[in-house]
Amino acid sequence: MNSCLRCSWQSSVFKFLFVFVLVTFILVLTGQYESVLEPPRVPQPTISAVSDQENAYVFYATDNTYACSVLVNVHILRKTHESKRRIIILVSKDVSSKYHSSFKSLNAEVIQRKPMGLHPEANKDYKNSLLKLEAFRLPEIDPNLKRLLVVEGDQLVLKDLDHLFDLPPADIYAPRAYWLRDELFSSTLMLIQPTPEMWNDIKEMVPNLQPNQLEMDVINDIFSGKAAPIPESYVVLNSHWSEWTLPSWFTPSASITTSEAAGATPTPSAKPSNEELDELSLQAHIVHFSAEIGKPWDYDVWQVGELEFNAHQVLLLQWQEWRVRALALCPAGVIDHV
Incomplete structure (x- = not known):
């Protein structure tokens, strides 16, 4: 009986998802799609061209798959949040010219660089990950650049990030x-303010990396004790919706606290409520695809629904948003269906 009920439930869910994905896909193609994970935006005045030459977003892509994810996020910044900041994409030689053209169509600049190498015994999956560090060299290429917001590609931007460029000066x-x-x-x-000294420190450290060290180790070693913090909500792991957990920094809204007051007092080990995980998604600025299931190009929406049938619905919505956008935007070769 329970299995029949589950089959019926899954059938209803998949029918709903089919209609929802179809409508969302059409909206993306027509430029009318808004993220389902945030409230409607207040319309902002548009600027005809990039006028600020000192501040820029920086993404990096080492292959076509990551280039596709970068393209998704660049499109979100340009079309959903109407950012007029410069956007620079660092690419390796393995990113095809089709992606170069797609980036340029969104008024993003493409710079091809050869990344420094990791330790010879390091995990081959990360062999080109040091391309990110080339962001610290960009003022050499364009002296106009002063502040760079470096954003990793295997993420989903949920909110406008332009305001970060207005933070007080810091390395x-x-x-x-x-x-x-x-x-x-x-x-x-x-958010970095690169100097020649920073780039020299990076170049000196990289040849001495150990097999288990990546670019995050380089950054944390060089800037240990010097990094100015921004709230943890700016990068939230999507594993919270897979595993039904809350980060330690999360604070529920007054409405959730009030509604739960009539029930049992929550404990740190208690499973979070639907409402709390819904609100976590609203507090997040960026979601990092870190869940055990993998990246959104590894499985389609239907497979995730099967493999993560106990997950909170936000996990599936995030996955769906990435794939709908990627299907509409990316050249053939990464995904061919939602």
């Missing part, structure tokens, strides 16, 4: 990597 801003025991900061989102 580097970054959120704490709250999911790690050590007091490290995350390199998946960094």
Whole structure:
């Protein structure tokens, strides 16, 4: 009986998802799509061209798959949040010319660089990850650049980030990597003011990396104790919706606290409520695809629904948003269906 009920429930869910995905896909194609994970935007005045030459977003892509995810986020910044900041994409030679053209169509600048190498015995999956560090060299290429917001590609931007450029001067801003025991900061989102001295420090450290060290270790070593914090909500792991957990920094709204007051007093080990995980998604500025299931290009929406049938619905919505956008935007070769 229970299995029949589950089959019926899954059938209803998949029918709903089919209609929802179809409508969303049409909205993306027509430029009318708004993220389902945030409230409607207040319309902002548009600017005809990029006028600020000193501040820029920086993404990096080492292959076409990551280039697709970068394209998704650049489109969100340009079309959903109407950002008029410069956007620079650092690419390796493995990113095809089709992506170069797609980036340029969104008024993003493409710069091809050869990344420094990791230790010869390092995990080959991360062999080109040091391309991110080339952001610290960009003022050499364009002396106009002063502040760079470095954003990793395997994420989903949920909110406008332009205001970060208005923070007071500092060498580097970054959120704490709250999911790690050590007091490290995350390199998946960094606001940096690069100097020649920083770039020299990076070049000196990279040849001495150990097999288990990546670009995050370089950044944390060089800027240890110097990074100015930004709230942890700026980079939130999507594993919270897979595992039904809340980060330690999360504070529920007054409405949720009041509604739960009539029930049992929540404890730190208690499973969070639907409402709390819904609100976590509204507090997040960026979602990092870190759940055990993998990246949104690894499985389609239907497979995730099967593999993560116990997950909170936000996990599926985030996954769906990435794939709908990627299907509409990316050249053929990464995904061919939602």
